[in-house]
Amino acid sequence: MKEYLEKILTEALQKLNYAVKNIQFDKPKEEKFGDLSTNAAMLLAKELKTSPRKIAEEIINKLEYDNKLISKVDIAGAGFINFFISDNFYKDNLTTILGEKDDFGKSDLNKNKTADLEWVSANPTGPLHLGHGRGLCLGKAVANLLEWTGYKVTREYYYNDAGNQMNNLGKSVQARYMQLIDPDFPFPEDGYVGDYVKDIAKIIYDERKDSLKDSDDIDFFKKAGENYNFKLIRKTLDTLGIHHDTYFNESSLYENKIIDNILDEFKKRSLSYENDGAIWLKMDPDEGFQKDKVIVKSSGEPTYRLPDIAYHVDKLNRGYDLIVDIFGSDHGDTYKEVLYGVQMLGYDSDKIKVIIHQMVTFKMGDESVKMSKRSDNVVYLDDLVNDISPDATQFFFVMRGRNTHLDFDVALAKEQSEKNPMYYLQYAHARICGILRNADDNIPDHKNLDLKKIDPELIKSEDEIKLLKTLSRFPEEVESSAEGFEPHKIITYLNEVAENFHRFYHNNRVVDLENKELSKARLLICLATKQVFKNGFDIIGISAPERM
C-alpha cells in the first residue's frame, strides 16, 4: 500500500515540479486522520516559502488514484495529507494472510543475503545464570526476525576454552576433588565456589577414586569441568528452544596462527608497541579512547581483546553480509576497542552490528536483585525457567526495549492470571481455537471455505474492519522490528491485535447457526487473526497454545 501511495504522490509532485526527498507515510494516531498520512507538504514549505496547506492543496489537485483502493484524500492540521484506504483493500488482505499462512509477514528484503548472529557464548566455567538471560532470549528473537526479512542466518556460539578463567576452573575442580580425600585441602582464593564444582569432583572421584591425589595435571580437571558445564549450558539452551548452528573454538585462533598473523600485522603497521614486557595497542584519543590497551600480557598470554579482534576478522573473512553480536552493557566499552582493532587492520567494520542491552533487575518477592554476570549471589537460569516456564522467560526478557533497564517481576511472570501480560496474547489465540472447535461441530463445511464465495458486504462492523486493518500491518511491523533488532515491537503490535480481537469477539457472535453465511465470513477473520498471532509468537519465540 505504501508503495502505491508513494508512486501516485511522486507522480503528482513531478507534475508540479517539486522534489521531495524521504517522503514518509505514517499511521496517524487518530482514525479521523485516515489510515496513512504524509508530511510531504510540510517538508516543501520550507523551500518554497509558502504555507504547507496551500502546497498540500496543489498536490491533491494533481493526485490521481484508484477509487477502489483509496476512498478519500484530504488535508488536515498544519498540512498533513491524509489518505483513507477503502475497506475492500483490507478485506482482500484476508486472502493474502490465509494464502501465505506461516509465511505471512516474511519479506525478501534481504533475500540471498547471509547473516551471522553470535550470542550467549558463555564460558564453560559454570551453568548459565540470570545475568545471561536477557541476551540469550533477545538473540533467539533477533535471529528469527532476521530470517523473516530474508537473511540466511548462522547462529553461532563463541566457545572460549582457553585462558585464565578456564585454568581457574581446573584448579577449583582439583581442590574440590582433593577435599574429598583431605577436607583440609585449601581452596583457591578466587576459585569458583558454586556447588556444581563439587558435583564435578564427585564424579571424578567416583570414577578414579584417589588415584589422582598426587597428580598435578590441571588440564585433566579443567577438561572434566568444561565438559560437565557445557553439557549443563546446552541443556538450559535446549529447554529454551535455543540451538546454535556452529560453535567456534577460541583455541582454533591459536592453532591456525590467526592470532600470530594479526599480532604481526599490528606490528608492521606500527599500531602496537612493547612496554613493561607487554604488548600494547595504540588507541586513538580522537576516537574517544582514553589510553592504550594491553593485547599481550607480560606473561605472554593475550588479553581477551586480541582473540576477539582475530575472531571478528575471521567472521568478516567468511563473507557474511551482516554480522551481529549481542552483549550486555557491561561490555559497552570493550566492543568498541575490538571494532577499532578490526578497523585498524583495514577491515570494514560497518557490517558488524553490536547489540547492547541494559542490565536486568529481578524482583523476587519483596527484594530486588541486581544481576550482572559478575554478581556474587548467583541464581541459575534453570531455576528461573523451571519456576516460571520457558515461554514466560522468553517473553519477559524480550518484552521491553533493550535500552531500558528491565525490571523482571518473577512473581508476575509466574502468575497464571490476567495480570500477566503474556496471557493476554496467548489467551486471544486460545480463544480463537475454541471458536474454531465450536465451528467444527456446528458448521462442518467451514474448513474448505472459499473466500471468493463470501460476500464482502457481510463484513461491515467497525470492530471487524479495525481488526482487519491491524492484521494487514503485520508485514511492516516485522520489517521495522528487524531493522532495529527490536523484537519487543512485535509484542507491542500483537497487543494491539489482541485488543482488537477481544473487542470483535465481545461484540460479534462468530458461530451463529441462524446465519451461517455471516458465520463463515467471521470465521475467516478468526483464522487470519490466529495466523498473525502464530507468526508473531514464532518470531518472539513463544508457543501458541490451543487451550488455556
Next chain:
RNA sequence: GCGCCCGUAGCUCAAUCGGAUAGAGCAACAGCCUUCUAAGCUGUAGGUUACUGGUUCGAUUCCAGUCGGGCGUACCA
C-alpha cells in the same frame, strides 16, 4: 573525574529516522457472564514527558547545561 545507556500516569513500559489531543497493561473506581473460554469487554480517573535553556511552523524525540540512576573506566572476560 571521564565515557556509554537511561529518566514518560501510583507501578512496569510504548510512542513509527521531529509531527496532529503523549498511549497500553497493572493497580484504583463504576458497570457487563441463561450466548463460541470473564485469563475477556465497556466507562471514569490518573501527566509541567526529571529540571533549565536553545534550534524549529512543530520537541518525549535534536543540541547545551543541571540533577538522579545503571554500566564501564584492568597486564579479568
